[in-house]
Amino acid sequence: MGEGVDERIAELEEMARLCRIDIVKMTNAAGAGHPGGSLSAIDCMVALYGTTLRFDTNNPRWEDRDRFIMSKGHASPAMYAILHQIGILDEHDLMGFRTLGSVCQGHVDMNWTEGVDFSAGSLGMGLSFGLGCALSARMDSSERSIWVMLGDGETQEGQIWEAVMAANYHNVSNLRVIVDRNRIQNDDFMDVQMEIGDIGEKFASFGWDVREVDGHDMAALVKVFNWADSSNDSPVAIIANTTKGKGVSFMEDNPSFHGKAPNSQELVIALEELS
């Protein structure tokens, strides 16, 4: 049993490695995009899609699917890499990232891409959207869970806290948030720009059930997501401590790769490191 679990974790780690390759390749091809926050979030997303999230690749609009709301919509390469791995997008789609007519828009868009549940791009809106999905699921007596991926910089937006307050007030226990705590935002490190402090404590003070996890430890992520998915008492926030640019040495903890694509020389190095 333990061995089977270890094998599954190894499979997920391999899937994350392939996603990272997609992320650096598609941002390089586009000459633009946000690799740093995609690489920090990708392990969480692989753990989620690989274990607890209920979806049907043959019917991406299945009404009772779980929802995944990519609120930090600039990390679209991570979303597209996942959709590639689960068979909704192909290599050609990914290489069209950010070009005219491509299904891979600059920021994730539910009208352009099958498997995308939210049109993001403007920070601070996804948690409210997820709350609307969660309230609807409850009205419909549906078992579907709503997962929202937030950036830590994104929590500087006031609307996040409007939604945090309302989710607790409405007691939506089917809403689960992942905060990609990579400590870097567009211009610089958060503690230079606007440090928010203990995000988990803030969620907890609004009545949320909070867990902290190493956002690159696949086994720990699977465990905490399984726990969250069975939690029925209150909305859940998982603070995933991550490294921006994780997996590519020169991007790690480097604010300049928030919104800059690797050039061709950098791509070669990145692919070597990920091979």
Add this chain to the structure above:
Amino acid sequence: MSSPSNGGASREGYGKALLRLAEDPRVVVLEADLGKSTKSCYFREQFPDRTISVGIAEQNMMLVAAGMASSGKIPFASTFAIFTERAFEQVRNGIARPGLPVHICGSHGGIHTGSDGSSAQSIEDLSVYRTIPKMTVIHPCDDVSAEELTVQLLGLEGPSYMRTARNKVPRMYDDESKLGLRIGAGSVLIEGNDVAIIACGVMVERAREAAFILSQEGIEGTVVDMHTIKPLDRELLARLSDQCGCFVSVEDHSIIGGLGGALSEWLSTNNPLPLEMVGVRDRFGESGESSDLMKEIGLTLEAICEAARNSVNRKNAA
């Protein structure tokens, strides 16, 4: 058209319409602590399980509504017109861009709102929402038409913004004439061949009164309740271009970008005929009794009559 005597505020019509819409289980209502003012409270009283209070948090309200719409609901979200503007980008990016059927109602719009003062008097809402792709923009003139047009929103595929007014005005419609109301089709209240007076909201009643006065002077005006600002009823405007040859726009809203702006865009690119505008002339309001304020801002019967005479004179001079 009959001349109903008792007045009604368009926000009352919105509230009553929600009750009629309730039979569709997809309909849900969202409030931001102003349900008693927008009249969504009628729905809350009868359907608390389908009413979501978000507190004083308009940005959150817009995206919660969007999330519900993405899950198959048809949300009706209301607050004051001015506070919907606080969440303008949420409406733009979160609702309209994905084309979700969320119906926003902004009550207490315009100078007519009165003594709360300029912070509450939205005079730009019709303009800003009209610029958003896929948005239907509606401003009914009384409670009867507000109720009828709100019920019709259920048939729209995309999002909408409706402005309602706080105060009662004389009714322009009755149970029979309301049956002719259609979103996207201006309602002709009076036919005349000299000038087309195109009005919306609380100013429709003033426009109709102005037509009676003008008629005594020998100017026969057509009066249109252009309750739908977007999409604009171009067919009607084309007909009135031939029939009247000159126009007046009348709105409790800035002359920049609202009904007058929409008419101006259509006329200048299709049929460049004289247009005179009655509206708020690039200024904020202030506190005051509604009737005093309307005079102060220039939203009067006299202003409409003067604009009509000027428009006719320009046509005749051409």
